[in-house]
Amino acid sequence: MAGPRSLPWWKPTIKTGLHALYTLPILALLARGYADYSGTDFLGGLGVNPIETVIRNLGDWSIRFLIVALAVTPVRRISGLPQIARYRRMLGLWAFAYVTIHLLFFIGVDQYFDWHEIWKEILKNKFITVGMLGFVFLLPLALTSTSGMIRRLGAARWRRLHRLVYFAGIAGAIHYIWMVKAITIEPVIYTAIIAILLAMRVFWWAQTRQAIAPQRVASKAG
Amino acid sequence: MLIRRAPDIRPSEITPESIYLGRRAFMAGTGALLAGSAIPGIAFADVEPQALPKVIKSKYTVDEKVNSYKEITTYNNFYEYGTDKGEPAVNAPGLLKPSPWTVTVDGECNKPGTVDVDDFIKTSALEERVYRHRCVEAWSMVIPWVGVPLADVIKRFEPNGNAKYVAFQTLDDPKQMPGEKSDLVYPWPYTEGLRMDEAMNALTLLSVGLYGKTLAAQNGAPIRLVVPWKYGFKDIKSIVRISFVRNQPKTMWNQIAADEYGFYANVNPNHDHPRWSQAKERRIGEFLRRPTLMFNGYTEQVASLYSGMNLDTWY
Numbered sequence: 001m002a003g004p005r006s007l008p009w010w011k012p013t014i015k016t017g018l019h020a021l022y023t024l025p026i027l028a029l030l031a032r033g034y035a036d037y038s039g040t041d042f043l044g045g046l047g048v049n050p051i052e053t054v055i056r057n058l059g060d061w062s063i064r065f066l067i068v069a070l071a072v073t074p075v076r077r078i079s080g081l082p083q084i085a086r087y088r089r090m091l092g093l094w095a096f097a098y099v100t101i102h103l104l105f106f107i108g109v110d111q112y113f114d115w116h117e118i119w120k121e122i123l124k125n126k127f128i129t130v131g132m133l134g135f136v137f138l139l140p141l142a143l144t145s146t147s148g149m150i151r152r153l154g155a156a157r158w159r160r161l162h163r164l165v166y167f168a169g170i171a172g173a174i175h176y177i178w179m180v181k182a183i184t185i186e187p188v189i190y191t192a193i194i195a196i197l198l199a200m201r202v203f204w205w206a207q208t209r210q211a212i213a214p215q216r217v218a219s220k221a222g
Numbered sequence: 223m224l225i226r227r228a229p230d231i232r233p234s235e236i237t238p239e240s241i242y243l244g245r246r247a248f249m250a251g252t253g254a255l256l257a258g259s260a261i262p263g264i265a266f267a268d269v270e271p272q273a274l275p276k277v278i279k280s281k282y283t284v285d286e287k288v289n290s291y292k293e294i295t296t297y298n299n300f301y302e303y304g305t306d307k308g309e310p311a312v313n314a315p316g317l318l319k320p321s322p323w324t325v326t327v328d329g330e331c332n333k334p335g336t337v338d339v340d341d342f343i344k345t346s347a348l349e350e351r352v353y354r355h356r357c358v359e360a361w362s363m364v365i366p367w368v369g370v371p372l373a374d375v376i377k378r379f380e381p382n383g384n385a386k387y388v389a390f391q392t393l394d395d396p397k398q399m400p401g402e403k404s405d406l407v408y409p410w411p412y413t414e415g416l417r418m419d420e421a422m423n424a425l426t427l428l429s430v431g432l433y434g435k436t437l438a439a440q441n442g443a444p445i446r447l448v449v450p451w452k453y454g455f456k457d458i459k460s461i462v463r464i465s466f467v468r469n470q471p472k473t474m475w476n477q478i479a480a481d482e483y484g485f486y487a488n489v490n491p492n493h494d495h496p497r498w499s500q501a502k503e504r505r506i507g508e509f510l511r512r513p514t515l516m517f518n519g520y521t522e523q524v525a526s527l528y529s530g531m532n533l534d535t536w537y
Contacts, residue, residue, distance in 0.1 A: 126497050
């Protein structure tokens with residue numbers, strides 16, 4: 001009853017709910033760190049190599065949240081629920097936030113701001129090179145995520161730019177696959193999901209083209 | 223270029239007896255506590271690690287801060303129990319039956335036979351050796367192993383002139399090692415190998431214990447290899463067969479990715495893994511990465527094994 005009538009009652013709740021949900025992984029890491037510090041055993045603490053645990057956990061959530069953001073459009077098309085689209089920006093920005101924290105943790109804690117070493121790692125270690133590339137793809141998308149930027153760029157150009165997220169998804173998948181010692185199940189699953197999400201777009205794109213092409217021929221003949 | 227400490231072990235580097243005795247007393251106390259907490263009536267596949275009496279200090283010991291028992295027993299690469307390093311500590315103790323255990327020794331030798339590991343532990347002169355342990359994943363620990371030089375065991379079986387290599391094999395039993403159920407990625411059972419002169423080197427240890435006790439399941443109970451100048455994956459766990467062979471044997475990680483995991487797998491800060499640098503390592507318990515030492519700091523003892531070999535070709 002309270003609040004502006006134009007907003008359905010559930011709209012702000014879903015957004016706040018999503019925000020709360022997306023802070024849980026960070027809170028869990030903080031709690032596990034505190035458990036180690038205080039000598040309790042919450043979720044097993046962070047283990048004997050806490051730096052590795054944190055950086056991998058942040059990486060896991062980065063790719064999961066990137067997948068969620070990539071899934072918004074396909075889910076919207078299949079489910080026929082157009083209102084899902086309004087969460088796309090928020091979910092994308094959260095994915096970017098996790099990727100950024102993951103990267104900052106690598107720079108500040110794992111490498112302890114040893115810029116010479118960090119630069120060497122980026123150039124030499126293929127999995128880090130491709131991971132950095134993924135971040136570079138995401139950065140302009142985060143910077144142009146405001147409504148003002150959409151207006152300034154124009155919808156068509158903005159949409160074209162934001163296709164970079166597909167390449168970020170591919171980079172994220174390769175980053176994970178190359179990081180592990182040999183093939184393990186998780187990166188394969190994530191890669192498969194990303195591949196499906198991208199394949200659906202290719203499929204729809206081809207369908208649209210096919211639908212348009214005969215019209216063009218027909219109009220020429222006419 | 224990165225060798226910082228004199229690699230030979232000075233008498234002053236041997237940890238004073240009193241410190242070990244103190245640790246023993248502590249371990250004995252822990253053992254009693256664990257025994258007391260065992261629930262009667264439930265059959266565990268594993269018995270808790272048992273205290274090993276009469277362990278002699280070896281001169282092959284590094285004077286570096288030893289990693290804690292918890293660190294060594296909760297951070298393990300043992301893919302037969304899961305690919306996450308926390309999983310073996312959870313899964314292995316309830317599944318692996320380390321006693322009775324027989325190791326078959328065969329191949330190019332005059333006296334092939336078997337080793338009953340319980341007897342072996344009782345009758346051998348066990349040594350404690352504090353070794354550096356460097357994983358190919360660029361982390362490291364310092365571990366107080368208990369065992370017998372592999373050379374002493376090999377001599378009993380009298381390998382003949384055709385024995386150029388020694389091949390090792392882990393238990394092949396998916397019931398005890400659930401990871402072995404799927405051959406999709408990994409050609410189970412785990413196999414490893416050494417050249418004969420590497421196997422006979424004084425540093426190469428057949429380990430049956432850790433921190434003065436028998437090995438925990440997740441560390442490769444009841445008997446495993448320790449080759450401290452090589453990456454950890456050479457240290458095959460839960461061994462059931464040792465064979466003397468003419469040709470270089472197939473080894474597990476080498477079969478999966480030969481360009482990434484060589485047969486020799488000597489710790490070498492100058493030869494990077496194709497996907498990551500081996501120049502530095504994170505010692506578990508330390509914040510900053512430390513430089514990795516050539517042959518993991520054991521150049522003095524092992525460099526002669528590889529004289530004339532290009533270590534970039536034979537990685």
